Amino acid sequence: MSNQWIAGVDLGGTTTKIAFISMDGDILHKWEIPTDHSNEGQYITSNIATSIMEKLEELGQSKTVLAGVGMGAPGPIDYETGVILNAVNLGWSDNFPLRDSLESVLSLPAAVENDANCAALGEMWQGAGNGAKNLVCVTLGTGVGGGVIANGNIVTGVNGAAGEIGHITTLPVGGAPCNCGKTGCLETIASATGIVRLAVEEMNKPNSKGELTNIFNRNKKITAKDVIDSARKGDPIAVKVLNEVAFHLGLALANIANTLNPEKIVLGGGVSKAGKILLDSVQDYFDKFAFPPVKNSTKLALATLGNDAGVLGAAWLIKNKFIG
Ligand SMILES: [Zn+2]
Incomplete structure (x- = not known):
């Protein structure tokens, strides 16, 4: 076997x-x-x-x-x-x-x-979770996905909709519309789509200038990667947008941790490739909003498996179900 x-x-x-x-x-x-x-x-x-x-x-x-x-x-x-x-x-x-x-x-x-x-x-099996049996994963891609693992098992909820971290309401009033039909979801801010939207809003204000604005004026569009790259170079609009993303992510993750106190919260997806520049400021806001015993025990980490996470997790289902 x-x-x-x-x-x-x-x-x-x-x-x-x-x-x-x-x-x-x-x-x-x-x-x-x-x-x-x-x-x-x-x-x-x-x-x-x-x-x-x-x-x-x-x-x-x-x-x-x-x-x-x-x-x-x-x-x-x-x-x-x-x-x-x-x-x-x-x-x-x-x-x-x-x-x-x-x-x-x-x-x-x-x-x-x-x-x-x-x-x-x-x-959990082969990546940043490193075998942790209590783990929350957040995928920051075109949208924001989530998975909650408690005692080694996915928390599914009564209708299979548990762990939908992207649809945590983070702006109760005046938030942008989300694909789910609500407004102010985390996904409208912390996804690649959300980052571009926030940056374009900033650049549409009068007297916008800087590297990101130059890219926008030249290409008539920008990507989340442009925002992240410009933030690394200190562009004020890009820095402001990433700070807003970090605030909302830090707040949401702290509240998730206050509820579950997992060993780790793992951030994956294209936006997480921003790496330290994003993680450090998410950590600052997380520390601000997390209950002290939670802050001292739940760790934030970047995903390590990239595109292989999905096939490995799918294989783990069989190992867990039929082999143990
Ligand atoms: Zn939503």
Whole structure:
């Protein structure tokens, strides 16, 4: 059994990452295929099965080497039933039986979980969590995702919607509209989209100047990376925007920590690549707002696995469920 592999799958809207992973969490082989979500997503799981079988053949292995297949998918998932409740971007109808579909095309044990939760499990197993069993992961990407792990298990909530850290209300009055239908969510500030929005608002004020403004005037647009790079060089608008992001993140993370007192809060996603310039000021605000015994025991850290977190967490589902 210990020589078996696990197939970890990270299903995305445009590409699907697949990896064969050892029981110890080493990535042995990894590759990507395009996600074909045409015809109501009917090819998604069969394409994954075909790709896995082709890779096994290429490696001279039979299917018996695989203990199972774990998958992270974008959308709320009922882990117990393996049903994805809503996945508009993938073409599936509501309540699509994802785990059953995967099991039937591969004839292997399968487990499915929300992709942000898989990333959290991956960081717990092989990344910044370093085995911590009480961990919160926050993904700062186009949006803001979250995963909460308590005693080694994902906290799902009554409707699979726990850990939606991006939709913590951080501006109760006058906040920007969020994709979820509310206003003032953390995601409207601490995502790449939020950072660009805040920076453009600042630059639209009279007499705006500086490096970031020059980039904006030249390209007619900016990216979150432009804001981060300009902040490193001391551009006042970029520094102001990142400080605002750090304030809201520090406040939200302190309140999460005040509730859960996890060992670690891990920050991942593209925006976290800002690194020290962001983390140090998030830490300052976290320290200001965290309950003292929490401040002294919950650590903030940057994610270490990057794009591999999803496939590793997906594989961990199988290890945890069938192997232990
Ligand atoms: Zn929201």
